[in-house]
Amino acid sequence: MKQIPQRTEVPTELTWDLTTIYSDDAAFKADIQTIKQQSEQVAALKGQLAESGADLYRVTTAVLDLNRQLERLYVYASLKNDQDTSNATYQDLSGQASNLLATVAAATSWFEPEVLALSQDALQKLIDAEPRLAAYQHLFDVLGKQREHTLSVAEEKLLAGASDIFDASSKTYSVLSDADLVFPIVQDEQGNDVRLSEGLYGVLLQSTTPKVREQAFKALYSVYQQFRHTFASTLASEVKTHNFTAQVRHYGSAREAAMSGNDIPAVVYDTLVKTVNGHLDSLHKYVNLRKEILGLPELHMYDLYTPITGEPSLSYTYEEAQQEALKALAVLGPDYVANVQKMFDNRAIDVVENRGKRTGAYSGGMYDTKPYILLNWQDSLESLFTLVHEMGHSMHSHYTRTNQPYQYGDYSIFVAEIASTTNENLLTDYLLKTQTDPQVRAYVLNHYLDGFKGTVYRQTQFAEFEDYIHQQAAAGQSLTADFMSEFYGKLNQHYYGDGVVSDPQIADEWTRIPHFYYNYYVYQYATGFAAATTLAQRILSGDVAKRDAYLNYLKAGSSALPLDVMRQAGVDMAQPDYLQTAFATFDDRLAEFSKLARELKK
Incomplete structure (x- = not known):
């Protein structure tokens, strides 16, 4: 039996x-005392x-210097813990770092209440x-926007001291899902x-092989469903924390509070949801095509990820993927490529899955x-895309930190996913330009779709689900497992349409989504992907000025408001145009894929 190392x-x-x-x-522990x-x-x-x-x-x-020292210590503890969440030593270091954070x-x-106690004129x-x-x-200009939402010094100190308590639900979820859940033995394609x-x-x-997909799907959810009430408790507590914090800071909702941190207006969120719902017919066309080409009497949720055109035509070892990534990203210029190579050469990436390692990638x-990049590598096209995606984040961080002072040396969550998904779009374009075999090309298009x-x-x-449960909790609704599953199941059916069987397990999918603990993070994946479509087209135009505008976005950090940074890069995210561009690209590639897939099936 194959075992994870x-x-x-x-x-x-x-x-x-x-x-x-x-x-x-030992050096880490010494720094704890220094901090x-x-x-x-x-404090004095x-x-x-x-x-x-x-x-x-x-x-x-x-x-700022104190926070800078703390960040360094916290990052070390977090990375150490994530490489093996079952390691008691690094659980302890992570716990110490969290305590020090509080x-x-x-x-x-x-500090902030004192600054905001000054009038704007006095501060200036x-x-x-x-x-x-x-x-x-x-x-200071950004801080000034928080005047009406900042409490007294005593109240701010009380909330700050309770930060570790507020994080308890998220931490419990993480330990349970990453370290304590034991999944059953299943059979792979070779038996x-x-x-x-x-x-x-x-x-x-x-x-x-349909049976392999079905078996894995049911086996995974059989474990999560055993703990669905526990997961409901942790998620409900997290939502209450978000709502409580928003209320005491005088926001109209948890969503408003979360988005205000990046100065993102509500219209960005609402436009996304409205526009996506207006294009569900394209998703329904795609899933119906999947059912047709796969020749399945019924299309289940576990059938949505297998390549429609058969066995994966492309797979990569980690070494091969590095070379493909460098070629795909060459359009961003020699300096960008050289910095990617440094990531490969200097052990900045934790590559393979091991027991206790945090799942996913970041x-x-x-x-x-x-x-640093955390991966759980598999020799697949998906892992290549993940590598390129996370490299987008890392290069964004590199260019920001080498071009901005510490106070602007980070970037908002809102723009973070744009760099990563731009890289994904560039990889897709590279593969479509270099792969002429119809089978391979169809596979790449399938992957893009x-x-x-x-x-x-x-996302x-x-x-929609995240906003709904926050609203319901604020209105006094108890977020039980049954309540959340009922809504989630209906929402999932609405999105995928009648062409997909509404498997009962999918109603409990919310139990295994860690991003629901990130306080209105997920919508930014969708806005980021759509914005990246426009940016990738600008880069691929061959216009050096447009490429440089993109690189300037990577260098901007938090030196300007997120929407202003993106406007300078060439995308106005307060308007729906970038979303319409993304859906037009989806429809074009769906049409090309439909033709190829049907020809290959003949």
Whole structure:
């Protein structure tokens, strides 16, 4: 029976090198004490920032320096824990980092209320009196937007001290889903016994053998359904936390509170949901075509990921995928490609799945570290897309951190997914231009359509569900497992239409979606993918000015408001045009794929 390796069995070259953050755990622990001391020193600065421009600069930089040190420590603990969530040592380090996060939050909780206690005119006079504060003007302008939502110093300190408590539901969900759930033994396509995992599940759903897909689907959900009431409790508590925080900060809703952090107007969210619902007919055409080409009497939810045109025509080892990624991204210029190569060469990527490793993939790190990527590699086209996707995040981080000072050295969540999905679009274009075999080309088109389905349609579906449960909880509705499953099942049927059997298990899909704990994150996958379609077309036009406008977006960080950054890159996300462009591309590729798939079936 094939087994997932232990962490100690993974080749070193396929693991990330975290010694560039801390040489060892002892150095990490020493920094904990340093940060605790710094926290006390920063707490003592309370009441001093309004005396002069020089004092405002001194206090501001002290607070930022403390947060900078904390981020470095927190990133190290998080990455260590994610590489093996069952490792008690790194569970402890992660716990210590979380505790310190609450300590620092409490020690600095007075800073923003003190700044916002000043009138706009008084604050501007202090800034104008100290030339060094000019580099922080945008930071204070953004902070000023929070005046009516910032509480008293005492209240802010109380909330900051409770941050670790507020995170309890999310942490419980993470430990339960990543470390404690034990999945059954299933059979792969060759009839081998394999231990099911979230990573392997994604591979088995792409199997061309219906029984393999069905078995994996039912086996996975049999485990999640055992704990559906527990998952309902953790998700309901998370939603209550979001609603509570929004209420005490005088927002009209949790959604408004979450979007205000990036200064994103409600019209962006509402336009997405309205436009996607207006194009569900395209999704229905696609799933009906899938049923036709696969020749299935019924199309189930577990049939939505297998290649319509048969066995995958493309698969890549990790080494092969690196070379393909470099070729696909060459259109972004030699400097971009050189920085991608550095990621490959300097052990910035944790490649393969091991027992206890966090599922999925992400790009991490902070201002003073290199970007890191976590993968759970499978030799598939999907893993190549994942690699290119996360590399988009990492290059966004690299260009931001090397072109902006620390105070602007990060970027908002809203624009984060745009860089990653632009890379995916560039990879799709590269494959369609280089693959002439009809079978291969059909497979790539199929993959693109599935990616669009999973990113634009599926994430908007998630966004609708997330907004609904927040609204219902705010209205006093108890978020029981049955209540959420009933709504989710109906919503899923609405999105996919009558061409797909509404398998009872899918109503419980919300139990295994970690992004529902991210506080209105998911809609940004959909807006990001759609915006990336327009940006990719601009880059591929061959116009160097348009390519450079995109690279300038990567370099902008948080030096301007997200919508302004995107307008400068060439996309106005307050208007529906970019969404219409994305759906037009989907329809064009669906038409091409329909023709190819039917010809191949003859």
